[in-house]
Amino acid sequence: xxxxxxxxxxxxxxxxxxxxxxxxxxxxxxxxxxxxxxxxxxxxxxxxxxxxxxxxxxxxxxxxxxxxxxxxxxxxxxxxxxxxxxxxxxxxxxxxxxxxxxxxxxxxxxxxxxxxxxxxxxxxxxxxxxxxxxxxxxxxxxxxxxxxxxxxxxxxxxxxxxxxxxxxxxxxxxxxxxxxxxxxxxxxxxxxxxxxxxxxxxxxxxxxxxxxxxxxxxxxxxxxxxxxxxxxxxxxxxxxxxxxxxxxxxxxxxxxxxxxxxxxxxxxxxxxxxxxxxxxxxxxxxxxxxxxxxxxxxxxxxxxxxxxxxxxxxxxxxxxxxxxxxxxxxxxxxxxxxxxxxxxxxxxxxxxxxxxxxxxxxxxxxxxxxxxxxxxxxxxxxxxxxxxxxxxxxxxxxxxxxxxxxxxxxxxxxxxxxxxxxxxxxxxxxxxxxxxxxxxxxxxxxxxxxxxxxxxxxxxxxxxxxxxxxxxxxxxxxxxxxxxxxxxxxxxxxxxxxxxxxxxxxxxxxxxxxxxxxxxxxxxxxxxxxxxxxxxxxxxxxxxxxxxxxxxxxxxxxxxxxxxxxxxxxxxxxxxxxxxxxxxxxxxxxxxxxxxxxxxxxxxxxxxxxxxxxxxxxxxxxxxxxxxxxxxxxxxxxxxxxxxxxxxxxxxxxxxxxxxxxxxxxxxxxxxxxxxxxxxxxxxxxxxxxxxxxxxxxxxxxxxxxxxxxxxxxxxxxxxxxxxxxxxxxxxxxxxxxxxxxxxxx
Numbered sequence: 001x002x003x004x005x006x007x008x009x010x011x012x013x014x015x016x017x018x019x020x021x022x023x024x025x026x027x028x029x030x031x032x033x034x035x036x037x038x039x040x041x042x043x044x045x046x047x048x049x050x051x052x053x054x055x056x057x058x059x060x061x062x063x064x065x066x067x068x069x070x071x072x073x074x075x076x077x078x079x080x081x082x083x084x085x086x087x088x089x090x091x092x093x094x095x096x097x098x099x100x101x102x103x104x105x106x107x108x109x110x111x112x113x114x115x116x117x118x119x120x121x122x123x124x125x126x127x128x129x130x131x132x133x134x135x136x137x138x139x140x141x142x143x144x145x146x147x148x149x150x151x152x153x154x155x156x157x158x159x160x161x162x163x164x165x166x167x168x169x170x171x172x173x174x175x176x177x178x179x180x181x182x183x184x185x186x187x188x189x190x191x192x193x194x195x196x197x198x199x200x201x202x203x204x205x206x207x208x209x210x211x212x213x214x215x216x217x218x219x220x221x222x223x224x225x226x227x228x229x230x231x232x233x234x235x236x237x238x239x240x241x242x243x244x245x246x247x248x249x250x251x252x253x254x255x256x257x258x259x260x261x262x263x264x265x266x267x268x269x270x271x272x273x274x275x276x277x278x279x280x281x282x283x284x285x286x287x288x289x290x291x292x293x294x295x296x297x298x299x300x301x302x303x304x305x306x307x308x309x310x311x312x313x314x315x316x317x318x319x320x321x322x323x324x325x326x327x328x329x330x331x332x333x334x335x336x337x338x339x340x341x342x343x344x345x346x347x348x349x350x351x352x353x354x355x356x357x358x359x360x361x362x363x364x365x366x367x368x369x370x371x372x373x374x375x376x377x378x379x380x381x382x383x384x385x386x387x388x389x390x391x392x393x394x395x396x397x398x399x400x401x402x403x404x405x406x407x408x409x410x411x412x413x414x415x416x417x418x419x420x421x422x423x424x425x426x427x428x429x430x431x432x433x434x435x436x437x438x439x440x441x442x443x444x445x446x447x448x449x450x451x452x453x454x455x456x457x458x459x460x461x462x463x464x465x466x467x468x469x470x471x472x473x474x475x476x477x478x479x480x481x482x483x484x485x486x487x488x489x490x491x492x493x494x495x496x497x498x499x500x501x502x503x504x505x506x507x508x509x510x511x512x513x514x515x516x517x518x519x520x521x522x523x524x525x526x527x528x529x530x531x532x533x534x535x536x537x538x539x540x541x542x543x544x545x546x547x548x549x550x551x552x553x554x555x556x557x558x559x560x561x562x563x564x565x566x567x568x569x570x571x572x573x574x575x576x577x578x579x580x581x582x583x584x585x586x587x588x589x590x591x592x593x594x595x596x597x598x599x600x601x602x603x604x605x606x607x608x609x610x611x612x613x614x615x616x617x618x619x620x621x622x623x624x625x626x627x628x629x630x631x632x633x634x635x636x637x638x639x640x641x642x643x644x645x646x647x648x649x650x651x652x653x654x655x656x657x658x659x660x661x662x663x664x665x666x667x668x669x670x671x672x673x674x675x676x677x678x679x680x681x682x683x684x685x686x687x688x689x690x691x692x693x694x695x696x697x698x699x700x701x702x703x704x705x706x707x708x709x710x711x712x713x714x715x716x717x718x719x720x721x722x723x724x725x726x727x728x729x730x731x732x733x734x735x736x737x738x739x740x741x742x743x744x745x746x
Contacts, residue, residue, distance in 0.1 A: 040539055048531035055527035058518065061135050065265050065516045068272040071508040072280060074105045074258045102258045104405070105504075106250050109260070109283055111408040115241035115248070116158075117282040122274055123148065124244075125237045131171075131229040140271040144224035145172065145180075145203065146217050147232050153212025157236035165189050165239065168211055173229035180224075186210045244275065259507065265516055273510035280506050287503035290404055294376050294396055295493050301378035302490045305362070306483060313479040346452040351478040353445035358482075359383060360438045367430055374399055374423060377430070385437040388430065395426040562604070565597035567626060579625075580656070580689055582632045594633045601630070610722060613730040624652045627731040635692035639726040642684065644696040646732045648705045651698035653731065657687055665699025666717070670708045675716040677724070696721070 037044065108114065119125055128143040129136035147170070149157075160166055170184040180200040186193045186209070198207040203218040214234075224230075247265040252258075262279070266272030360383070366372055376399055379392045402419040409416055549555055552566050568590070581590045601612060614627040624647070631643040645653040646666060654662040664683045669675055680696075687693040702708050721728045 036536070036539055040535065043535045043539075044532065047535045048528065051527040051531040051534070052524070055523050059520055059523060062518045063135075063138065063267050064518065065267055066269050066272065067263060067265055067513040067516045068269065068276060068510050069261060069263045069508075069513050070276045070506055070510040071253070072109075072260045072262060073505045073507045074102055074260060075503055075505070102252050102260065105258075106252065106260055107408045108286070108404065109250050109262075109279065110245060110248065112238060112241050112245055113407055114279070114282055114286060115244050116237050117286075118275060118278045119237045119240045119244070120154075121278055121282065122271075124271070124275070125154070125235055125240050127233045127235070129231045129233075131231060136231050138268055139230070140268045142222070143230060144219050144222040145230075146219060147172075147234065148215050148217075149211065149234050150213045150215070154237065157211070158238040161236055161238055165236065166211060167236065168209060168214070168232075168234040170214075170232045170234075171229055172216075172232060174224045174226050176226060178226075180205075180216070182207065182216075184209060263513075269512055276510040277506070280504055283504050284502040286407070290400060291503070293400065293403070294379075297376040298378045299490065299493050301366075302486050302493065306486045306490070309479055309483045309486065313483060316475050316479055343452065346448055347474050348477070350445065350448045350452050351474060351481065353441060353448050354478055355482050356384060356441045357438065357445060360385075360434055360441060363388075364431070364434045364438065367427065367434065373427075374402070374420075376400070383437075385433070385440075388433040388437050391426060391430045391433050395423065395430055398423045398426060564600040564604070565593055567593055567597070567622065580628055580632060582629045582636070584636055584690075594629050597626075597630055598633045598637075610726060611718070611728045611730065613732055615732045615735050618734050619650070621734075623647075623734075624656060624731050627729050628653070628656055631693055631727075631729045632687075632689055634727050634729075635687075635690040638692060640692055640694075640724070641727045641729065642694045642696055642721055642725045643687070644721070644728065644730050645698040646709065646730050648698040648701060648708070649733060651701070653695055654697050657689065657695060659685060659688075659695070659697065661685075662697055663700060665697035667699030667702050667708065669717050670711055670713055672713060675713050675720065677720050680717060680720045680724070694725070 123146075126147055126149075128139045130139050130143075149168070157166055165188070167187045168184060169187055170182055173181050175181055178201070180203070182198040182200070184196045184198075186195070194210050196209055200207070200216065203216055206213055206215045208214075211234075244264070249263040251261050251263075253261050262276055264272050264276055266275065363377070363383070367377060376396050377392050379389065379396060383389050398419055402416060402423060405413065405416050405419065411417075411420075549558065552563060555561070555563060582594050583591065612627075612630070614623045616623050628643060631641050634641045643653065644666065645651050648665075648667055651662065651665075653659075664685065666683070669679060669683055672679060683699075684694045684696050687695050718728070
């Protein structure tokens with residue numbers, strides 16, 4: 001119901017188009033995607049097969065990477081020393097822990113120098129791979145032989161890393177005559193530089209290469225099979241250590257503990273576990289060397305002083321022996337008195353004061369020596385000045401912390417610069433404290449000397465021999481006391497060296513956490529997704545760059561012209577010959593298409609209109625095919641239809657309807673002065689397809705088709721045809737190529 005309102009056909013058509021357009025817009029994306037999948041299903045299937053097969057091949061031959069973890073307890077030496085008072089004499093030597101927190105220890109564990117020690121200990125700079133058909137499999141401690149580069153040239157590979165990367169790549173095979181064949185290549189910056197070859201009849205053997213001497217030894221209980229081959233690569237240890245550093249992660253488990261979690265990604269499980277274990281060994285070895293540095297330098301100082309004092313003590317004893325021989329003395333007289341006792345007492349005190357002065361002089365010379373800058377200062381060697389001893393202990397601790405940080409950072413690092421400034425301040429303070437202590441000791445010695453001189457004057461009457469012996473004996477006592485003190489300190493220092501404990505301990509053995517890559521499920525999902533996306537992307541790009549109108553959607557999107565029908569080309573044969581496909585009493589798809597076109601044309605023609613013209617932009621787009629078949633379709637309704645061939649440059653109707661006589665046609669009519677109905681009827685021929693369909697062929701090809709169609713008698717021909725037939729259908733030339741289409745035909 002339209003509520004008694006009159007709506008024109010054009011308004012009704014526009015309303016229907018708007019409603020269908022809104023619904024179509026909502027379904028556009030889904031319809032486009034579905035049509036793309038259906039029309040190009042074979043490309044999607046082929047892409048899926050290619051990507052899935054590629055993913056399966058990659059998963060089959062890709063080297064897996066595993067994650068291995070372990071936990072290390074980093075001991076706090078300061079807390080241990082506060083908890084126990086065993087070996088308390090070691091603390092007096094200044095043998096203090098170098099632990100400044102777990103963060104510093106983590107940085108030390110992640111240093112390249114420490115990892116280089118691990119690589120060199122395990123010989124990881126040499127990689128072995130067993131030759132395979134597709135790829136070479138990594139072998140670790142299962143190869144039948146070992147190859148190693150001499151240490152001197154191995155270190156030179158690290159030195160050369162600043163300018164270039166040098167490495168050796170060798171293929172070792174066992175020939176049929178039981179000889180080993182080594183084919184090698186020297187690589188410089190991953191490019192082949194030189195090649196060499198060597199043959200060995202038995203192992204062990206050595207051979208020369210451009211990078212050094214390589215030693216080849218057999219592995220116990222493993223024999224190489226005849227015809228098998230191994231690929232061996234020797235790289236700079238520092239380069240291998242850097243690669244391991246990238247795959248190594250060390251993190252504290254919490255802020256309240258000193259336990260570190262070590263995680264390593266490695267292609268070989270056993271090799272990864274060995275790396276974590278050896279990392280602990282190298283860390284403890286380095287930490288013990290740091291902790292023993294103070295004790296070692298103290299021992300060197302004590303041994304040097306004991307050697308000199310021993311010589312001086314022997315000289316004093318020789319003087320006593322010579323004096324007694326010269327004066328025929330065997331024992332000293334016992335005529336001690338109060339003066340002698342006091343003299344002896346102050347003599348002993350004077351000896352101690354002299355010892356302190358000499359010790360202070362020794363330490364001042366050591367500290368002021370420029371060669372000992374940033375070196376450990378011998379501590380607790382008998383000084384009585386507490387301030388100097390505390391400053392020396394603080395200085396030694398700061399020097400030890402600085403040396404440890406230099407192993408993981410440069411001198412320009414903020415932490416190192418801070419410690420360097422602290423050490424400089426401590427050194428200046430030590431120099432001042434020692435100078436002040438020297439002055440105090442000298443004042444003390446002068447006081448003792450004054451008292452000693454007073455009591456010595458009281459015994460001046462004593463025999464000269466006794467006085468001389470007392471003087472020489474006093475020197476002997478000083479040397480003996482100092483010698484015994486140093487001997488005691490040396491024994492305490494030796495105990496400290498023997499009591500050194502490891503700084504780190506594995507509380508959990510290395511454990512396999514799982515495979516990191518390749519992830520089978522993720523790769524297969526990515527392959528499936530790529531299998532869909534790649535052909536979809538290609539189809540989208542092709543549609544993006546296409547420049548032809550290929551379907552209903554393209555025409556509806558680009559123009560506002562009404563679309564009468566969509567005519568599909570059945571085959572290349574039909575397309576080339578423009579054959580008649582509309583037949584009576586048939587209900588196939590092509591017949592229904594032209595019936596729909598016929599209905600739409602009837603709906604669009606206004607009253608009194610009966611002329612239909614077919615044209616296109618270029619030739620070969622189906623003008624004649626559509627014109628002929630729509631003409632047959634109208635004729636099947638019982639309408640009188642005439643099909644006119646106005647493509648007089650390239651006539652095709654005669655060939656289409658199998659008419660051999662093509663002399664009659666439009667050309668003959670247009671050459672007449674005035675056209676009558678009888679003239680038109682003489683040029684019209686039967687189609688032979690339907691009795692209601694007549695043909696007006698193009699006729700002979702004229703030399704001036706454009707001028708011929710522009711004559712006034714063309715209007716006369718069209719007027720006669722419109723009056724004589726129900727429908728006049730014109731097959732014209734392409735408008736994009738020539739200008740032969742007569743405007744008056746519209």
